[in-house]
Amino acid sequence: xxxxxxxxxxxxxxxxxxxxxxxxxxxxxxxxxxxxxxxxxxxxxxxxxxxxxxxxxxxxxxxxxxxxxxxxxxxxxxxxxxxxxxxxxxxxxxxxxxxxxxxxxxxxxxxxxxxxxxxxxxxxxxxxxxxxxxxxxxxxxxxxxxxxxxxxxxxxxxxxxxxxxxxxxxxxxxxxxxxxxxxxxxxxxxxxxxxxxxxxxxxxxxxxxxxxxxxxxxxxxxxxxxxxxxxxxxxxxxxxxxxxxxxxxxxxxxxxxxxxxxxxxxxxxxxxxxxxxx
Amino acid sequence: xxxxxxxxxxxxxxxxxxxxxxxxxxxxxxxxxxxxxxxxxxxxxxxxxxxxxxxxxxxxxxxxxxxxxxxxxxxxxxxxxxxxxxxxxxxxxxxxxxxxxxxxxxxxxxxxxxxxxxxxxxxxxxxxxxxxxxxxxxxxxxxxxxxxxxxxxxxxxxxxxxxxxxxxxxxxxxxxxxxxxxxxxxxxxxxxxxxxxxxxxxxxxxxxxxxxxxxxxxxxxxxxxxxxxxxxxxxxxxxxxxxxxxxxxxxxxxxxxxxxxxxxxxxxxxxxxxxxxxxxxxxxxxxxxxxxxxxxxxxxxxxxxxxxxxx
Numbered sequence: 354x355x356x357x358x359x360x361x362x363x364x365x366x367x368x369x370x371x372x373x374x375x376x377x378x379x380x381x382x383x384x385x386x387x388x389x390x391x392x393x394x395x396x397x398x399x400x401x402x403x404x405x406x407x408x409x410x411x412x413x414x415x416x417x418x419x420x421x422x423x424x425x426x427x428x429x430x431x432x433x434x435x436x437x438x439x440x441x442x443x444x445x446x447x448x449x450x451x452x453x454x455x456x457x458x459x460x461x462x463x464x465x466x467x468x469x470x471x472x473x474x475x476x477x478x479x480x481x482x483x484x485x486x487x488x489x490x491x492x493x494x495x496x497x498x499x500x501x502x503x504x505x506x507x508x509x510x511x512x513x514x515x516x517x518x519x520x521x522x523x524x525x526x527x528x529x530x531x532x533x534x535x536x537x538x539x540x541x542x543x544x545x546x547x548x549x550x551x552x553x554x555x556x557x558x559x560x561x562x563x564x565x566x567x568x569x570x571x572x573x574x575x576x577x578x579x580x581x582x583x584x585x586x587x588x589x590x591x592x593x594x595x596x597x598x599x600x601x602x603x604x605x606x607x608x609x610x611x612x613x614x615x616x617x618x619x620x621x622x623x624x625x626x627x628x629x630x631x
Numbered sequence: 632x633x634x635x636x637x638x639x640x641x642x643x644x645x646x647x648x649x650x651x652x653x654x655x656x657x658x659x660x661x662x663x664x665x666x667x668x669x670x671x672x673x674x675x676x677x678x679x680x681x682x683x684x685x686x687x688x689x690x691x692x693x694x695x696x697x698x699x700x701x702x703x704x705x706x707x708x709x710x711x712x713x714x715x716x717x718x719x720x721x722x723x724x725x726x727x728x729x730x731x732x733x734x735x736x737x738x739x740x741x742x743x744x745x746x747x748x749x750x751x752x753x754x755x756x757x758x759x760x761x762x763x764x765x766x767x768x769x770x771x772x773x774x775x776x777x778x779x780x781x782x783x784x785x786x787x788x789x790x791x792x793x794x795x796x797x798x799x800x801x802x803x804x805x806x807x808x809x810x811x812x813x814x815x816x817x818x819x820x821x822x823x824x825x826x827x828x829x830x831x832x833x834x835x836x837x838x839x840x841x842x843x844x845x846x847x848x849x850x851x852x853x854x855x856x857x858x859x860x861x862x863x864x865x866x867x868x869x870x871x872x873x874x875x876x877x878x879x880x881x882x883x884x885x886x887x888x889x890x891x892x893x894x895x896x897x898x899x900x901x902x903x904x905x906x907x908x909x910x911x912x913x914x915x916x917x918x919x920x921x922x923x924x925x926x927x928x929x930x931x932x933x934x935x936x937x938x939x940x941x942x
Contacts, residue, residue: 414806442808449802456665456799458846460856468796472807476793502854518803528806 365428367392367526367557368413373422375408382408383419384581392525395548395558395571397589400578406561407450409578410530413559414447415440427526442472446519450530450561451512459502462514466490469518489521490514492547509536516544520551527551529560533567541567565589636879644773645765645875645885651780652829652841653871657849657863658787659825660842662818665798665856671819672839674717674732675710675826677739680835682709683760684746691750698752702760703775706830710823713739718819722812763834763886765875772831779828783821794818795856832871833886841867844893851897851904870896 368390375383382405390396400406411417413424415431424431429439446469466486470478479485490496493513498506503514512532519527533541545567552558552571565572575589636642663671686705690698713735720731744754759767768776787794797804797814805811822842829838849862874889926934 411802411806415808416802416805440808445806445808447803447806449800449806456856457667457669458661458665458850458856458859459854460795460799461854464795464856465799467792468799468803469807471793471796471804471809473809476790476809478792500855505854 365392366390366425367394367427368559369425370409370413371423373409373412373424374420375405375412375417376420377408382581383412386422386578386581386583388413388576388583388586390526390557390559392557393552393555395552395560395568395573397565397568397572397575398559398561398578399563399565399575404578405581406578407530410447410528410559410561414445414528440473443475443522444525445472446522446524446527448515448519448527448529448532450534451508459504461500462490462495462503462506462517463499465503465514466517466521469521472522485521486517489517492520493517494543509540512536513540513544516547525555526557526559529558531561531563534563538567545571636876639879641766641768642879644768644770646872648765648768648773648776648832649871649875649885649889650868651776652832653868654864655780655783655787655825656829656838656841657845657867658860659783659818659822660846661856661860661863662787662794662798663822663842664846664850665795666818669843670732670839671714671717671822672826672842674735674739675714675823676830676835676838677736677743678713679706679710679739679823679826679830680743680757680760681739681746682706683757684743684750684752685709687752687756688746688750698750699756703772703827703830706760707779707824707827710826711820714819714823715816718815722815759834760830761834761836762884763830763832763837765832765885768831776828776831779824783824783828786817786821790814790817791857791860799856832875833889837886837890840890840893841871844890844897845870848893848897848900851900852907866893866896 366389368388370386370388373383373386373388374381386405386409388409398406398410408417412419413426413431415424418432426440427444429441431440463483463486466489467478467482469489470482470485487496487499490499493516495510495513495517498510503511506514512535516529516532519529533544536544548556548558548568549571558571560568560572562568565575569589572589574587575585576583577585637646660669660672663669682705683699683702684705686701686703687699689705690701695701717731717735743757747754747757793809793814794817796807796809797811798818801811801815804814825842826835826838829841833841845863845866846859848866849859853859853862870893871889874892875885877883877888877892878885
């Protein structure tokens with residue numbers, strides 16, 4: 354089934370950012386970012402704290418309005434005229450870094466996840482929304498918490514609620530901002546298993562990570578940010594060669610099929626730890 | 632005795648107005664508490680006072696009788712403009728929203744007293760708007776109240792899921808392509824309409840209490856957004872109707888009675904709720920997941936025992 358998908362896939366860019374700048378007051382946070390994510394890719398966005406990773410993904414989903422540059426989501430421009438009017442938001446899911454303070458009124462897991470079913474011009478819940486919400490909660494292993502107030506769940510569980518909220522609309526593109534920060538290893542493994550299933554089903558993923566961790570086998574490309582610029586775009590630094598892994602797709606155009614990355618300490622990987630002058 | 636009250640035409644109009652306000656104010660109040668803007672209603676109320684005086688001034692200029700014929704339309708216009716302004720300020724920079732609200736508080740009252748003097752009235756004329764005058768509700772007022780309440784309810788209930796999404800997590804709503812700006816304006820306008828609807832019943836100074844206190848009561852007994860809104864509406868209707876009924880037999884201010892009653896309900900519920908709603912949780916609050924440390928055998932046994940205790 355992996356093969357059929359490869360045949361039907363076009364090389365359409367799901368995310369396309371060109372010359373992105375973002376300024377917050379006097380701070381120049383993003384300084385000319387070019388980033389393309391193609392359909393079916395799993396791209397990890399790496400970088401130290403403060404390198405601009407979150408600012409970048411927030412600009413890519415329309416929360417931050419870039420000072421310069423353009424973003425296209427699923428081929429449609431974001432921010433031109435009526436902001437993102439042409440973008441098919443039903444195909445995009447966003448998972449923020451951590452549960453915000455939430456509102457002043459406690460809400461149940463069901464209510465929070467159901468809000469993920471609203472997007473674009475859809476302002477009312479579709480028929481059968483309860484089943485869709487239950488299904489999404491099932492995917493993150495919180496099916497029995499439908500009626501629990503979210504603020505009483507643990508931090509890791511709240512993070513999974515946010516993932517369910519993004520998954521409930523069955524997106525083709527998932528943008529995650531540090532989904533496993535502060536989550537224990539067992540939950541990270543469960544999350545990685547869920548992601549693997551979804552990626553095998555054709556999901557495109559852009560994920561901000563501090564370290565590759567449990568997601569490492571899934572990641573097809575890594576983009577490293579330093580000081581608001583892309584300093585590396587290509588093979589992810591990884592511990593093992595997993596080309597023989599079932600479902601691995603040889604479609605990323607970075608010539609990483611020549612087996613040059615078997616050992617962790619290749620020159621390229623080590624270069625990431627060095628100071629890179631833009 | 633109750634029949635006597637229900638057949639009194641003044642009381643009939645007043646009761647309908649109280650009923651409508653009892654439902655609409657908590658619906659809007661739920662969104663305001665959700666977005667941590669509990670004092671927005673107060674800010675709008677103060678600005679509406681300037682609108683009342685402005686309506687009075689225009690009415691006097693046009694030689695209308697009674698001279699407060701345009702007071703309510705003036706309040707509606709001023710309240711809507713004020714609410715939208717607060718939203719604009721809030722959007723431009725969150726920190727200054729608090730300051731903008733404060734300036735509206737002072738400017739609204741000062742503007743109202745200032746303009747009413749120019750219009751040839753006295754600040755005494757503003758009292759009925761500040762503290763309510765439900766017994767003077769006319770048929771025309773009642774119709775306006777009915778129409779505005781229906782608009783508020785249609786928007787507040789019909790768009791509840793979208794308004795919840797925007798109020799709960801504005802950034803996620805933006806990243807979902809929802810028309811966040813338009814929905815925020817909708818909340819602001821609906822809040823303004825509610826303030827002017829409730830103005831005749833409890834007065835501009837107490838409007839906000841009717842929007843917020845029922846929600847505070849509901850929060851004591853429920854942990855879901857939808858239920859909070861529903862419970863708040865029930866509380867709102869009960870305190871409005873019973874508060875008003877009390878004033879039929881005792882000569883006290885309806886607005887003040889309703890608000891005192893609401894706060895009384897809040898006090899009683901917050902004392903009683905902990906005993907009523909405390910149930911054993913369905914789940915062990917600690918999920919049974921392995922952690923990242925290898926434990927010696929004795930510690931593992933203790934962990935199993937601890938898990939049993941929680942079950």
